[in-house]
Amino acid sequence: MPNFLDLVDVARTAAAAGAEHLRTLPRPALAQWTEKARRDFVTDVDRQVETQIGTQLRAAVPGSVVVGEELTPTAARDAAVVWIVDPLDGTTNFLHGYPQYAVSIGCLVDGALAVGVVHDVTRHVVYHGATGHGAWCGTQRLRGSPISDPRRALVGTGFPFKDMTPMERYLRQLGAVLHASSGARRTGAASLDLADVAAGRLDAFWELALAPWDVAAGVVLIREAGGLVTTLDGDADVLQGGSIVAGNPALHRWLMQLLNEP
Numbered sequence: 717m718p719n720f721l722d723l724v725d726v727a728r729t730a731a732a733a734g735a736e737h738l739r740t741l742p743r744p745a746l747a748q749w750t751e752k753a754r755r756d757f758v759t760d761v762d763r764q765v766e767t768q769i770g771t772q773l774r775a776a777v778p779g780s781v782v783v784g785e786e787l788t789p790t791a792a793r794d795a796a797v798v799w800i801v802d803p804l805d806g807t808t809n810f811l812h813g814y815p816q817y818a819v820s821i822g823c824l825v826d827g828a829l830a831v832g833v834v835h836d837v838t839r840h841v842v843y844h845g846a847t848g849h850g851a852w853c854g855t856q857r858l859r860g861s862p863i864s865d866p867r868r869a870l871v872g873t874g875f876p877f878k879d880m881t882p883m884e885r886y887l888r889q890l891g892a893v894l895h896a897s898s899g900a901r902r903t904g905a906a907s908l909d910l911a912d913v914a915a916g917r918l919d920a921f922w923e924l925a926l927a928p929w930d931v932a933a934g935v936v937l938i939r940e941a942g943g944l945v946t947t948l949d950g951d952a953d954v955l956q957g958g959s960i961v962a963g964n965p966a967l968h969r970w971l972m973q974l975l976n977e978p
């Protein structure tokens with residue numbers, strides 16, 4: 717079994733190179749934006765950075781597989797080491813120069829989430845975690861939020877924006893959260909939202925439709941910081957693509973109950 721901390725180093729190096737690439741490339745002109753689906757943009761920058769990161773990860777761990785958002789989203793996860801990569805989480809923010817986007821690299825070892833690295837590109841801040849080794853921001857160990865009273869909670873979320881079908885349900889949930897908490901935030905990069913939960917800046921988080929590469933790294937950070945992450949149905953397997961509910965144990969329980977109210 718590969719050493720998890722070695723895998724952290726590999727992921728950190730690749731994420732740092734990707735982040736540097738994102739900092740130095742010119743912001744794509746409007747004519748270069750492609751809509752994969754309505755409101756779901758991609759440019760050559762996403763693809764170039766994913767190529768670079770994938771090449772680096774495969775070279776560092778021969779035989780490993782990369783599941784990446786833009787180039788290999790459906791790659792078979794049939795190797796001992798599987799990387800789950802979002803080369804640019806927060807593409808819409810990036811395209812608008814809104815400084816909230818990240819490189820996110822998660823890693824499965826023998827099918828289980830083992831390593832997560834989230835590199836906040838504009839702040840030059842790196843979060844890393846490995847199962848059994850804690851979650852960290854530099855030398856600072858992340859512990860999650862100590863708040864258990866929902867009335868004191870700041871809750872992160874992501875709006876539905878591709879498939880608008882769940883909008884009515886989502887707006888009911890948002891209303892309930894705004895009534896019961898001290899506020900909600902939507903900043904547009906799920907990996908950073910999850911890092912914020914791990915760091916205790918957000919007390920809880922939910923979103924109805926996220927992909928494996930949005931969450932793989934952040935889930936490791938939160939679990940290692942003492943938090944819980946499940947789907948809205950309570951399933952701990954959050955890499956199927958779908959809903960995510962996260963928080964410390966008290967606020968995860970509260971949010972699950974609130975969001976699942978009819």
Ligand code: IPD
Nearest residue numbers: 804805806807808874904905906
């Ligand atoms: C998106 C961001 C956003 C979330 C979306 C994701 P992308 O990732 O994480 O915060 O609300 O659901 O798809 O497309 O910018 O990599």
Ligand code: CA
Nearest residue numbers: 802805806930
């Ligand atoms: Ca993403």
Ligand code: CA
Nearest residue numbers: 785802804805
């Ligand atoms: Ca992306």
